[in-house]
Amino acid sequence: MKAGVFPAAAALLLAFSAVVAAPAVSAAQTTVAPSRAAAVGSFADLAEKLLPAVVNISTTQSAPQRQPGQRPEVPQFPPGSPFEDFFRDFFDRQQQQDQPQRKATSLGSGFIIDAKNGYVVTNNHVVQDADEITVILQDDTNIKAELVGKDSKTDVALLKIKTSHPLVAVPFGDSDAMRVGDWVLAIGNPFGLGGSVTAGIISARQRNIDAGPYDDFLQTDASINRGNSGGPMFNLNGEVIGINTAIFSPSGGSVGIGFAIPSNLAKQVVAQLKEYGKTRRGWLGVRIQAVTPEIAESLGMPAPKGALVASLTPDGPAAKAGVQAGDIVTKFDGKDIGEMRRLPRVVAETGIDKAVPIEVWRKGKPVTLQVKVGELEAAEEQGLLAANEDKGGKDKAPAQKATESLGLKFTTITPELRQQYEIKPDMKGVVVTEVQANSAAAEKGLKAGDVIIEVGQEEVRKPEDVTSRVQKAKEQSKKSILLLVDRKGDLRFVAIPLS
Structure with a gap:
């Protein structure tokens, strides 16, 4: 906590007190509305x-107790020190006493x-x-x-x-x-x-x-x-x-x-x-984050609401239903999702194996899907909530000169950069090598080693992809652009202002 x-x-x-202050009144004004406390009595x-x-x-x-015959460690003294015999005798006497367990x-x-x-x-x-x-x-x-x-x-x-x-x-x-x-x-x-x-x-x-x-x-x-x-x-x-x-x-x-x-x-x-004898909660299999005004604007949403899907558990209920990273969950089983933290509770309260409608905001319009709710505790026992293990493999992409945009320097992912920033072998995208101080990207918490996977909800594989997406967003007069960023397996969306 x-x-x-x-x-x-x-x-x-x-701290419970009721103080009613009444304005000054004339003699004719003798009726004063009773306080709530007076009504309760x-x-x-x-x-x-x-x-x-x-x-x-x-x-x-x-409380923890020493095993029978176990003696506390005697402090170390120089050989022949009189304190050595003193402490040994003291601990031996303590051990012989029958002390009740605390x-x-x-x-x-x-x-x-x-x-x-x-x-x-x-x-x-x-x-x-x-x-x-x-x-x-x-x-x-x-x-x-x-x-x-x-x-x-x-x-x-x-x-x-x-x-x-x-x-x-x-x-x-x-x-x-x-x-x-x-x-x-x-x-x-x-x-x-x-x-x-x-x-x-x-x-x-x-x-x-x-x-x-x-x-x-x-x-x-x-x-x-x-x-x-x-x-x-x-x-x-x-x-x-x-x-x-x-x-x-x-x-x-x-x-x-x-x-x-x-x-x-x-x-x-x-x-x-x-x-x-235990809880059995509904489980959707998504990792979510809050929808900020910048994220809402970049996705063409009238107002910020809902829960933004940052990543999905492979073969989880949401993935099987067709939910995608970048979707914003606005309704679940007919219940409005006004903010991110409402979704986990609504899902948890839904019956296991129940098929329910889920409404998401995707590429500027609402989309309705059907999802069969899983069980959270079963997913935890199976380790499905943990990040996927690396699958091995090497990236042979040649090193390129870093490109600058959005207050960032980024380049293609090389084997050297994978090792330096602990990037998964199967990760695709461009890696951030430097963040300009006092830039919008720095304010949003981006760091060197972050991998940009998507820009404007489109995959990027090389620096040119990022710059072209940014230019396209500027031509469309967008105020911000949405990045999907991976940091050592932790996916999140970040909206960067374009001004």
């Missing part, structure tokens, strides 16, 4: 109803979603690597829990407890229905205190904090501190609309910026963990 963002198993705080009845469904979670993990303990929160079967939801990072998990009910009843399944990509885990003790469950709500400004309650176990209730509002939606590939967090100003991780965030109907997970803080303490996994994402993961 990026600097400044911490799991809520590390902190939680609420009190959260006491709601909190009393929800508290029994929220649990504390305690985990223990055994255990690391951590605390978190969770909530019961199925009272009959004893299912409890929490964060993955609360129970990760735990040897023993204990669920503590509101009345301090301790119950050993079984880990049903966990998912590191969304930080969700599902536990199961068996008990004759009566349990209270809470339902998932619709997180998509939540609006910025709506009231929420957060209940959890901050700092091990147990059963703490805080209130706040939804501060923002669809936050990306670089915690995982499916970031879509709800942001709140309700207090979230250490121990609140895995606890529920409720709407005023008593439905779980989020799982408290992280805070943003420059210092590590709460500053009123907390993040919760939206329920609509979590409940799909929970359903898969319950059925399979």
Whole structure:
């Protein structure tokens, strides 16, 4: 997680206040519109109803221990030093003592979603690597829990407890229905205190904090501190609309910026963990990047939106469907893809082996294809997400003088340049040998050793191909031109301004 963002198993705080300032009025003006806080009145009845469904979670993990007969390494001293005998005798006495194995303990929160079967939801990072998990009910009843399944990509885990003790469950709500400004309650176990209730509002939606590939967090100003991780965030109907997970803080303490996994994402993961013990996500087999205004303009797109396909997995679902590098995915299974990071979530939520329509922007117009969704976990197990291995072979292209354009110097790929820049044997294109300082290419991050594969969505094999494509784009009065660039197997599109 990026600097400044911490799991809520590390902190939680609420800055909740309501101050209503009214302008000066005459004696006749006695009616003042009630504040939202006054309309709510009190959260006491709601909190009393929800508290029994929220649990504390305690985990223990055994600390590493020396094997029997194993002695720590004695510090090295000069031969005959009195310290040598002293430390040897000290370590021998320590070894003879029967020391109990130490255990690391951590605390978190969770909530019961199925009272009959004893299912409890929490964060993955609360129970990760735990040897023993204990669920503590509101009345301090301790119950050993079984880990049903966990998912590191969304930080969700599902536990199961068996008990004759009566349990209270809470339902998932619709997180998509939540609006910025709506009231929420957060209940959890901050700092091990147990059963703490805080209130706040939804501060923002669809936050990306670089915690995982499916970031879509709800942001709140309700207090979230250490121990609140895995606890529920409720709407005023008593439905779980989020799982408290992280805070943003420059210092590590709460500053009123907390993040919760939206329920609509979590409940799909929970359903898969319950059925399979693991997740089964849809997989498209593409590597994507954001569509910038320059990229949109260079491809003749009215406005930047969608996910730009930089490369495809050979024989993956997208490749089999006819998707091409350079396509911009604008719709998937009827759902609009407004920005790049929406596509992975939409695909992940699609059923395995389901045939769905995918709309792409290709060479100035929309094209609709049919794709059969694959399984992400199966692709990971088969190593299909990794870059392809080199196939060998040598390039016999003769060395040529570097050509200048777009603030770049580039030339044909020679065996010497392949070795110098670690270019794959089967890679075709032209290699960048120098980037002019303060040029648009430098601002876009191009470096010596990058291989230009396409210019204007057309393949290039020699420097003359690049210059002719650039000249053609200028004649068409384009403001920028799109390059497909490879850097040690990492493909990406870069739009370079032509001014």
